[in-house]
Amino acid sequence: MNNPSLDLQIQTLPSNPGVYQYYDKDGKILYVGKAKNLKKRVASYFNKIHDTAKTNVLVKKIVTIKHIVVTSEQDALLLENNLIKKLQPRYNVLLRDDKTYPWICIKKEPFPRIFPTRRMVKDGSEYFGPYTNFKVVNTILDLIKELYPLRTCNYDLSPSNINSGKFKVCLEYHIGNCKGGCEGYESAENYQSHVNVIREILKGNFKESLKDFKVKMLQFASNMEFEEAQKT
Incomplete structure (x- = not known):
């Protein structure tokens, strides 16, 4: 690195989670990024x-590099x-690829669906996150659905539609997923x-379902370890 000022700015960065901001010579912001370790992430740009x-x-x-320290990657x-x-x-x-997190x-609907998304629609629905990637999201949802069967169809399940016999159960019902x-x-x-209960789980409040959720997490971990063992 040829700029001693930048070198000093990087050396004085903390190794905490946070957000960094890059500015040009006119003080105009160029880029905002997040990091689990600010010093390590910012240094990687220059080496x-x-x-x-x-x-x-x-x-x-x-x-110029500015930063804000926070308590977690979330x-x-x-x-x-x-x-x-x-x-x-x-x-x-300019560099936007997958910068929108899941x-x-x-x-917000009768028999609410619960699903991953990158888009937040202001229709009264609730959103939890953002998460680091879809793998994390899908693992959480898989665990939840093992405990609480949820619908995946997009039918309008209003009382009048249900009472009129408008819909018929699908394969998801027959295999026990709904x-x-x-x-x-x-x-x-x-x-x-x-x-x-799922809402509380997503908020991090596990009291009601902690025992069942822990059992499922251990089963998932065990299954993943078995799959990894099969690969070797």
Whole structure:
């Protein structure tokens, strides 16, 4: 690195989770990013040649590095998302690939669906996250669905539609993944009670379902270890 000022800025960065911001010589913001380890992540920009020309150009323009320390990688994700939306840094736009992180949505509807998404729709639905990647999201949802069968169809399960016999149960019902709310085999109240517990799980409140959830997590871990053993 040829810039002693930048070198000093990097040396004084903490090794905590946080958000970093790059500025050019005119004090204009170039890029916002998040890191589990601020010092390690920022230093990585300057000690290698990058795969894309745009990233190499970005690095050459950086004059000032600012940072905000947070308590967790999750907080860093949230802060990064908010700052990108607010500041619209040029290189976040130019380098945007998968910069929108996944959330888990509890849809506002009768017999709410619960699914992963990158889009937040302001229709009263609830969103939990963001998460680091879809693998994490899908693992969480797989665990939840093992405990609480949820519907995956997009039918309008209003009381009038159910009472009129508009829908028929599908394969998901027959293989035990759904309890058939579409034909009235499961009450809206019973389904909603499961959704209420899932909401608490997603908030990190495990009291009601901790025992069952722990059992499922151990089963999943055991299965994953077995699969890994088979590969070797």
